[in-house]
Amino acid sequence: MDYETPQFFRVMQYAQRADRDVVDMVSGNPDWEPPQALREGLRTYADGEPAEFQYPDSVGLRELREEIATRRGVDIEQVIVTNGAGEANHLAMAESLEQMSGDEVLLVDPVYPYYAGRAEMLHADIRFVPATDRGGLDPADVYEQISEDTAAVVINSPNNPLGVTYDAETVHELVAAAEEHDAMLVSDEVYDHFDYSGRFESALSVDSPNRIVTNSFSKSMAITGFRVGYAIFPHPDGPNGGLMDGARSRHMLTNVTSSRPAQAAVLHALRNTDPSYYEANRDLLRERIDAFTDALDAAGAEYTEPEGAFYVMARFPGFEGTMDNVERLIDEAGIAGMPGEAFSDTRREWMRFALVTPRVGEAADRLAAFFDAR
Amino acid sequence: MDYETPQFFRVMQYAQRADRDVVDMVSGNPDWEPPQALREGLRTYADGEPAEFQYPDSVGLRELREEIATRRGVDIEQVIVTNGAGEANHLAMAESLEQMSGDEVLLVDPVYPYYAGRAEMLHADIRFVPATDRGGLDPADVYEQISEDTAAVVINSPNNPLGVTYDAETVHELVAAAEEHDAMLVSDEVYDHFDYSGRFESALSVDSPNRIVTNSFSKSMAITGFRVGYAIFPHPDGPNGGLMDGARSRHMLTNVTSSRPAQAAVLHALRNTDPSYYEANRDLLRERIDAFTDALDAAGAEYTEPEGAFYVMARFPGFEGTMDNVERLIDEAGIAGMPGEAFSDTRREWMRFALVTPRVGEAADRLAAFFDAR
Structure with a gap:
């Protein structure tokens, strides 16, 4: 296993070249607004003294x-x-x-x-x-x-x-x-x-x-x-x-x-920044987790219960988390996840999905439909 | 010689604690304006999309x-x-x-x-x-x-x-x-x-x-x-x-x-940014170099002819570039330079002066007066 060239990039490139719309559940980049005060802070800084x-x-x-x-x-x-x-x-x-x-x-x-x-x-x-x-x-x-x-x-x-x-x-x-x-x-x-x-x-x-x-x-x-x-x-x-x-x-x-x-x-x-900023983003993630784990349940998947962070790791019956299957999920379902082998040789059957996209609900529907049709 | 704890900080602290006005010729921080377009770029960025x-x-x-x-x-x-x-x-x-x-x-x-x-x-x-x-x-x-x-x-x-x-x-x-x-x-x-x-x-x-x-x-x-x-x-x-x-x-x-x-x-x-921005700063440095090397000449100092960068390294007759003398120059002349030993064991007789202060002319006068009085 080569940890120095994260497979992250390989998956992202494959998804970008795909001949269809793909929901990106690969990267861990938040998709929501930074605090307003952060933008203000940058603007104020831009006007500062040379020192x-x-x-x-x-x-x-x-x-x-x-x-x-x-x-x-x-x-x-x-x-x-x-x-x-x-x-x-x-x-x-x-x-x-x-x-x-x-x-x-x-x-x-x-x-x-x-x-x-x-x-x-x-x-x-x-x-x-x-x-x-x-x-x-x-x-x-x-x-x-x-x-x-x-x-x-x-x-x-x-x-x-x-x-x-x-x-x-x-x-x-x-x-x-x-x-x-x-x-x-x-x-x-x-x-x-x-x-x-x-x-x-x-x-x-x-x-x-x-x-x-x-x-x-x-x-x-x-x-x-x-x-x-x-x-x-x-x-x-x-x-x-x-x-x-x-x-x-x-x-x-x-x-x-x-x-x-x-x-x-x-x-x-x-x-x-008011604590409500952080609370709102936490609530948003909670909703996404619910929507996505419902779809995983419908697909008969096993997964680690998300208690924190942005990720769900799941294993689908009869559909291992190999790079081939990651690519198939991109092409046939329009969802890009990470192959489990990127995180461990022991996780080859698993895939990781990041929930930092406003399209988690859509991804959940696509996932349910994909596994329903199998 | 301990390269891991630059003497830079020691000199800066001594200068800040000094009981008089000191011209900082220690640090290599430019003292002039950044390009206007740099400030603009930062402001524009502050208004960008979360992505x-x-x-x-x-x-x-x-x-x-x-x-x-x-x-x-x-x-x-x-x-x-x-x-x-x-x-x-x-x-x-x-x-x-x-x-x-x-x-x-x-x-x-x-x-x-x-x-x-x-x-x-x-x-x-x-x-x-x-x-x-x-x-x-x-x-x-x-x-x-x-x-x-x-x-x-x-x-x-x-x-x-x-x-x-x-x-x-x-x-x-x-x-x-x-x-x-x-x-x-x-x-x-x-x-x-x-x-x-x-x-x-x-x-x-x-x-x-x-x-x-x-x-x-x-x-x-x-x-x-x-x-x-x-x-x-x-x-x-x-x-x-x-x-x-x-x-x-x-x-x-x-x-x-x-x-x-x-x-x-x-x-x-x-x-x-127009090339004139860079030219103007170069011209500014040229003037400072002239003013400072004139003072070094008047003090009978030996120095490396400044052909580039922001620095002059000089050796004064009968006044070695030890930390003691660096502190003396701060206290008695109001000029902070770097001891030569920060750069080499073979440069203990030298001091380095950085010309990134608008007060180079003032420093030159102080230097000339200090060595004139000796």
Whole structure:
């Protein structure tokens, strides 16, 4: 399995070349409006002094870091603003591998392909912990795989591709596992605003020098192209404090700093966006999940119950999630999903559908009709 | 010498705490207006469709890559848009080390500290080639150090910190040296719009699979905080084509993509900015150089003749460029420069002054008065 060339692009290209209308359920790009305050923030920034167009602090605009620190209840010295959660995860994984004792990264199977690709780029050994049948993560399975060779355990909750959310007990036990084995728990929480279960628990809820929390505004503000994310590291003056110092250096030497117009716009939006903005988008997703899972039920499909994020992973009777069948679904039903093998060799029978299109209802109808005709 | 914590910050902090007015000649941030079209581009972008706020292609907005490829006379497949020249240099160095035979990076002494810090982060061996007495680079000195252990030779012309510009013959011989030793010449040309000598030659002028050219719009458009740069690699279908493939993967797995509002604004500015914008800023710098070097002459200082970029490196009789003397110049003359040791152990007697302040004339007067009183 080649994690470095995501199959994402192959599917997108096939769908674009298709000789018919296709509902895109491949990409994880929100299709709704960003906050009005974000547009305002960008406009105000465009009229600023020349000095505002120059390098911010390498670790991010001070006011943005303060805002994040206050909201997350951490010290500002723990916060680094990154080029999206992608870079936040990169810094977290790279510094864990550089500074913790092991050379191995534990990932969950099925995996968000970037984690695995990044681990390979960093020349780490990769070990997979299988998700449970219901899509969750059993800490006992992590305990079975974690060892002194482990530098980092990387989790994502709410989860892509499974759509599940890990509860408090799971997260607390995962931090404990990391503590016991001198490893870091890297908890990627970019979908934290999209929890439909009410069970989501941030790893920040556990006070520990063995966890790094990463996040971004890409999904919550519908701005995946802006690249404003952050990582919260253990305090630089405490145990494992070297990770923050290392991340600062790595960020500076890789990117110098993150883009300032995007940081300024996000800061303005953070300060001036009502909670109802986030609630409305969550409600929208809930409706889409209902419509789509109804169609899956009608098709006799098995699927992981969507508790969070934007995704449903499903298995259809007699119709495996191979690339051939993904292409057939594009050509014959006009729906583009992702083949399960993009996330795991063990998921070849499955397909993942992203619900970030206003046409989820239409896709549900097409899906029901397609399987009805078989 | 610790390249990972640039002394830059130490000097800036000292200057900010000083009990008097200080002219900042430390940072390399342009102090003039960005192009009007850049502000326009940002405003237009702020009003765009939600889809325009999502991920662009990982390698950059297609139209921006096309614009760059056309202007630089290369194939679009050779162009990757990066988070500033910082990331462009990072990708170039990392992939050279990953794919070329050696584990060593050749740098010029004195060095822009980020190159050395980055080489250390990448666990490369570092070998220095001394600049000539006049600040240039003699290819014969490179030939003396380059070997099969060399993965990359990193140059910067027009040069920071020396302010010199390498001529065509030098650049051609450096590419030849890289070719002969299976290494890459990484030519960082961010100051290409600030050549006062008329001698600047881009490494693109040599058709070779052994050179990577990096650049950005940070200096030419006075937007160091935007982080829009690019690298031009050998064509992916030709010799050393794997470097471009590797850079694409590394960029994707590190940053996913660069920030889109900044890319959109730069694209609009590239298309709608008259050459007179760049000429006016070049003329402004020429005047500043004259004013400042007159003061250096009056102080009896030795200095490298500024042919490009924003910097003058100078040595004062009986006043070495130590951190102590840098602090003394802040306290007693009200001028903040950089200690030479930030760039090289061999430059402890020198100081670097950046000319990106409207107060260069004032600084020149203060300098003349300070040394006159000694």
